[in-house]
Amino acid sequence: MMAAQVITPIGVGDVVSKAGQAKKDGYRLVQIGCTKIGDDFEIIYVYDKDFTLLSYRITVKEDVVIPSISSEYFGAFVYENEIHDLYGLHVSGINIDFKGTFYKTAIKHPFNVTITKEGDSCQNK
Amino acid sequence: MSKQITVPFGPQHPVLPEPLHLDLVLEDETVVDVIPSIGYVHRGLEKLVEKREYTEYVFIAERICGICSFIHSQTYVQGIEQIMGLEVPERATYLRTIWGEYSRLHSHLLWLGLFADSMGFESVFMNAWRLREHILDDLEATTGGRVIQGVCKVGGVRKDITPEKLDEMLKGLRGMEHELNDLTNVFLNDSSMKHRLRGVGVLKKEDAYVLGAVGPTARGSGLAIDIRSTGYGALGKINFKPVVEYDGDCYARCAVRAKEMFTSIDIIEQCIKKIPDGPVDMKVTGAPDGEYFSRTEQPRGEVIHYIKGNGKKNLVRHRVRTPTFTNIPPLVTLLKGVDLADVPVVVLSIDPCIGCAER
Amino acid sequence: MTLFENTKIVISSLFTRPATLMYPAKPAKKTANTRGHVTINPAGCITCRTCQRKCPTQAINVDVKEKTWEIDNMRCVVCAVCVDTCPTTCLTMDNQYRPAMTARGGIEKVTVAGPKKKEPAAAPANGAKPAEKKE
Numbered sequence: 001m002m003a004a005q006v007i008t009p010i011g012v013g014d015v016v017s018k019a020g021q022a023k024k025d026g027y028r029l030v031q032i033g034c035t036k037i038g039d040d041f042e043i044i045y046v047y048d049k050d051f052t053l054l055s056y057r058i059t060v061k062e063d064v065v066i067p068s069i070s071s072e073y074f075g076a077f078v079y080e081n082e083i084h085d086l087y088g089l090h091v092s093g094i095n096i097d098f099k100g101t102f103y104k105t106a107i108k109h110p111f112n113v114t115i116t117k118e119g120d121s122c123q124n125k
Numbered sequence: 126m127s128k129q130i131t132v133p134f135g136p137q138h139p140v141l142p143e144p145l146h147l148d149l150v151l152e153d154e155t156v157v158d159v160i161p162s163i164g165y166v167h168r169g170l171e172k173l174v175e176k177r178e179y180t181e182y183v184f185i186a187e188r189i190c191g192i193c194s195f196i197h198s199q200t201y202v203q204g205i206e207q208i209m210g211l212e213v214p215e216r217a218t219y220l221r222t223i224w225g226e227y228s229r230l231h232s233h234l235l236w237l238g239l240f241a242d243s244m245g246f247e248s249v250f251m252n253a254w255r256l257r258e259h260i261l262d263d264l265e266a267t268t269g270g271r272v273i274q275g276v277c278k279v280g281g282v283r284k285d286i287t288p289e290k291l292d293e294m295l296k297g298l299r300g301m302e303h304e305l306n307d308l309t310n311v312f313l314n315d316s317s318m319k320h321r322l323r324g325v326g327v328l329k330k331e332d333a334y335v336l337g338a339v340g341p342t343a344r345g346s347g348l349a350i351d352i353r354s355t356g357y358g359a360l361g362k363i364n365f366k367p368v369v370e371y372d373g374d375c376y377a378r379c380a381v382r383a384k385e386m387f388t389s390i391d392i393i394e395q396c397i398k399k400i401p402d403g404p405v406d407m408k409v410t411g412a413p414d415g416e417y418f419s420r421t422e423q424p425r426g427e428v429i430h431y432i433k434g435n436g437k438k439n440l441v442r443h444r445v446r447t448p449t450f451t452n453i454p455p456l457v458t459l460l461k462g463v464d465l466a467d468v469p470v471v472v473l474s475i476d477p478c479i480g481c482a483e484r
Numbered sequence: 485m486t487l488f489e490n491t492k493i494v495i496s497s498l499f500t501r502p503a504t505l506m507y508p509a510k511p512a513k514k515t516a517n518t519r520g521h522v523t524i525n526p527a528g529c530i531t532c533r534t535c536q537r538k539c540p541t542q543a544i545n546v547d548v549k550e551k552t553w554e555i556d557n558m559r560c561v562v563c564a565v566c567v568d569t570c571p572t573t574c575l576t577m578d579n580q581y582r583p584a585m586t587a588r589g590g591i592e593k594v595t596v597a598g599p600k601k602k603e604p605a606a607a608p609a610n611g612a613k614p615a616e617k618k619e
Contacts, residue, residue, distance in 0.1 A: 075454030
């Protein structure tokens with residue numbers, strides 16, 4: 001069994017300063033991931049140093065603009081574009097902003113909606 | 126200053142097995158800027174957790190990638206087991222490690238073949254894939270599938286390997302070793318290979334770290350990032366050292382993969398010697414309630430499965446951060462300054478797996 | 485000599501038999517464990533629908549009233565979960581791969597025996613229930 005993981009909740013305003021602090025402390029960016037829970041969106045920033053994770057969680061509503069950390073970590077643009085394309089959240093100030101063309105999906109913001117397919121004989125009944 | 130032109134590279138290109146598009150901004154023959162774009166094969170597999178039970182989802186997690194399939198399912202079930210607090214039988218963890226290293230061997234052989242192919246070295250390509258066939262045969266005989274093994278499940282594994290088969294596998298690997306030596310010798314010592322790879326697409330150590338490079342891309346630049354060091358599965362009881370090269374060029378990344386195959390064989394040998402007897406699975410009841418970042422080392426680097434459950438049969442979120450996805454920013458950096466003719470080799474040197482990257 | 489490192493392998497390959505199989509003239513390799521396709525023994529099926537519920541791709545459809553067992557081969561990913569969970573072991577995994585399909589379809593429908601008759605002349609829908617409780 002591995003050690004328990006702690007995710008520290010922070011405010012939207014602290015995202016960039018915490019990223020800057022992590023970079024100063026010698027952490028590398030591991031991932032940024034978004035989860036939709038009800039109407040809220042949880043975004044988790046994960047950093048790593050010597051196989052120890054440092055995680056911050058922000059909880060936002062759909063209309064909140066999230067500041068980009070790509071000024072601190074160049075590689076953050078892939079995650080931030082992904083969050084924008086899959087969930088429709090707005091991230092401001094990305095260094096390479098694809099403006100919604102990172103993923104080419106038939107349905108806009110596919111992870112923000114739930115579509116139930118019906119009329120197929122082999123679906124779970 | 127000369128005029129800049131933009132050359133599209135991909136999504137269909139002879140060197141790319143999967144669709145990746147790069148807009149290369151050229152000044153004469155030199156690449157000065159790169160804009161990557163993916164999204165041609167996005168399948169939205171992560172969304173399926175809402176419709177499938179967490180035990181069924183193992184098979185979907187496995188199908189994220191056709192090459193590192195086993196390790197994806199291993200990562201997923203390890204995350205679930207961690208949340209539910211399950212102690213998996215020890216024999217199952219050893220078997221998972223053996224199959225994991227087998228899939229690393231087959232992935233590296235596949236990549237070495239493709240890499241030779243990208244340089245037009247077709248006979249090496251054929252030879253690497255011939256050797257890979259032995260690995261796939263062993264995987265098929267023990268699990269039932271060549272590339273999609275389907276043997277991991279929550280609480281253990283679905284198939285056991287008999288001691289006789291384990292001995293036979295070990296003998297097979299030992300017999301293969303001199304052939305692998307011959308193969309890696311071509312990559313490491315042939316002067317035309319060296320000519321093609323040395324000093325091409327250099328990624329500095331500091332850049333690799335800040336940009337989040339993982340796997341052989343990071344280890345080729347002198348970073349010892351190997352999640353196997355954390356000792357997941359049975360790896361905590363195995364002695365091994367991550368392979369690290371310091372030059373950061375295509376040759377170093379190639380050398381890391383070539384040498385890692387022997388590390389894998391060594392790990393499999395230690396596992397087969399130490400594997401305890403006992404059951405391979407356990408009964409699982411209930412559903413996961415909690416969240417966890419499950420990390421393992423894939424052939425291409427560190428993979429992260431974020432799993433969040435709320436005590437129901439269906440998970441709330443399963444988010445996969447695959448190694449290729451985080452290797453895209455380093456790729457952008459290391460393509461700057463290379464010649465147009467070197468771009469295919471440099472792109473392949475990070476071992477891009479776009480099916481993985483887009484899920 | 486570092487110029488022709490691969491020559492040794494190439495020359496030895498010249499004088500050995502091909503590593504490839506002449507498929508389909510020679511049959512493809514398979515092992516006892518190979519997952520080829522799912523087969524059913526219609527006499528053993530009790531229409532308990534365990535396979536339908538456990539199937540990750542929802543390829544199996546069991547009709548309790550009509551006593552039919554249906555598999556969509558285009559959906560089936562041959563994971564063998566149905567074989568593992570079948571309470572009467574009437575499902576088995578054949579190690580022969582299915583031939584490639586050139587047209588849509590691939591749905592196989594089999595009429596099965598249905599639940600064991602404990603109460604004679606009972607409707608099949610009622611008879612299916614005890615079988616479900618068993619697992």
